[in-house]
Amino acid sequence: MNYKIKTRLVNKKDINAVKIVLSDWLSKKEVIYYTQSIKDIISTSLLKPKYDGHYYVAIANQKIIGVAGFRMPLPKLLKFASTKNPAELCMLYVAAKHRGGKGVGTALLNHVINQAKKRKYKELIVRSAKKFKKTGWGFYDHMGFNRVGELLPPDSKTISQVWSKKI
16 A cells, blocks of 8 residues: 555544544444544534644545544643643554554654644653553654653553653
């Protein structure tokens, strides 16, 4: 496949394609939760979205093959920030058959960084569950993020690695 990747703001018509991308990585319950979060953001005013959340899609050959988003960080992530104005990279998923060195994740991440800078954020914080250790963790390391700690959820079942990158 020719990977001429375009990125743009997600819209309501994209939701079904976003669900397909997310389904490669997440449980049905998680897909419903994340798509509802995106719907909530895009249904509010674009001037001041909820939690300052912004979501984008990656498109190749007129097909959505990735999704990414950022927002104000969850309070539990603020202890990992090294600046006074961090944002959280809350989502970055590439359809399984389009990942692995094809540039889709990089295009989405670069787009998010540019959009976060426009909104005066100085840092991106990202957390990733242990189940993504073999897929996503190396990507964040490769993209210049620094491991800044681990987040242990209240249920003590999974640990998330946390990264930070000044932008």
